[in-house]
Amino acid sequence: MAGSTDLRQAFGQFGTGVAIIALRDSENRPTGLTVNSFASVSLEPPLLSWCLANDSQLFDEVARAGRFSVNVLAADQLDLSNRMAGAGDHVLQPDEFDEGTYGTPLVRGALAQFDCHIHDRVELGDHIMLVGGIDATRHCAQGRAPLMYFRGKYAGIDVEACNG
């Protein structure tokens, strides 16, 4: 089997978008975490998934949360992505989120927002997979560029070419 450095580099060849998982922590603070493990799972019923490292500072908060949102970031949200990917403060500021129908924070300006309840949690190696049942979703009109991640770095995409 490949070593973990090889595996990380091989996984990194798969270019992804970037999302922020947002939830209320145990003190009811709006809290965010940057991920690229987001995946669509099912249309009927509507399900999605993402994975969290077992050693994340936010593991206990995610484990106890009943709900979370997945917020697909636009290219102009790079600074927020970096902040929510660092060790330390993961609190969203009042101008950075709105509240969904169920009280879940939704990141303002995201290309898409998925407001979810926890459908399932699956322990898988050094990560846990969270499966969200989607209660509500919103997405913005065409034209804005997504934030992308490829080979361990943020990357650009030619949205005009995609819209064509």
Ligand SMILES: Cc1cc2nc3c(=O)[nH]c(=O)nc-3n(C[C@H](O)[C@H](O)[C@H](O)COP(=O)(O)O)c2cc1C
């Ligand atoms: C682009 C990007 C994607 C990431 N994807 C994930 C992910 O899918 N799952 C995860 O657990 N951590 C992921 N991380 C790392 C977390 O954002 C980071 O570990 C966390 O926010 C920092 O808190 P921690 O030190 O408690 O882990 C990603 C980081 C970046 C920059």
